[in-house]
Amino acid sequence: MLNLLITTGSIEEFQDQGKTLARALDQGQEVEPRTVIMFEDPEELLEILSNARLSVFRSVKQEPGSITDVARRLGRDRSAVKRDVDVLVRAGLLEMEEVRHPGHGRKKYLKAAASELKLVAHLG
Numbered sequence: 001m002l003n004l005l006i007t008t009g010s011i012e013e014f015q016d017q018g019k020t021l022a023r024a025l026d027q028g029q030e031v032e033p034r035t036v037i038m039f040e041d042p043e044e045l046l047e048i049l050s051n052a053r054l055s056v057f058r059s060v061k062q063e064p065g066s067i068t069d070v071a072r073r074l075g076r077d078r079s080a081v082k083r084d085v086d087v088l089v090r091a092g093l094l095e096m097e098e099v100r101h102p103g104h105g106r107k108k109y110l111k112a113a114a115s116e117l118k119l120v121a122h123l124g
Contacts, residue, residue, distance in 0.1 A: 001036040002116030004093065006049070007124045008042045035114060037092055042121055048091050049119070053078075053084045057093055061112035068108065070088060093117070 017036065024031050039045040059070050071081040087096040095113050101105050 003032065003116045003118065005034055005036045005118045005120065006039075006045065006093075007036065007120040008045055009042060010041050012113075014038045035092065045121060048087055052080075053088055056081060056084045057088060057112065057117070059112045060094055061115075061117075064109060064111040066109060067108055 001018075014036075021031060054075055057068060059073050063073070065073075067082050067085055068078055070085070071078040075079065085094060085096070089096050093113055095111050096108050097111070098106050099109055
């Protein structure tokens with residue numbers, strides 16, 4: 001599982017990070033794999049990472065399972081958890097895998113997309 005950095009910054013800052021990474025690789029330096037999700041607008045970041053969604057992420061990271069499992073653990077309505085899961089999957093924080101159970105249909109399982117989440121917000 002990768003590390004995940006969620007931050008705010010401009011397109012230019014994102015491109016500068018890419019150039020720095022490319023130079024390090026060109027010089028033969030070892031670079032730890034990670035995923036970076038960058039938002040230009042801090043409000044967008046805060047919209048995605050609400051307290052409820054962070055609780056869903058933490059629950060899935062601690063114990064992967066179905067949306068129903070997560071809703072039960074958190075004591076929340078399944079449909080509300082499903083909406084939060086959809087946002088977290090689109091943002092790249094959670095992964096959803098569909099598993100077939102012969103004779104019993106299919107079940108969707110959630111797992112965290114990263115073993116560690118680091119949040120850096122530059123405000124102002």
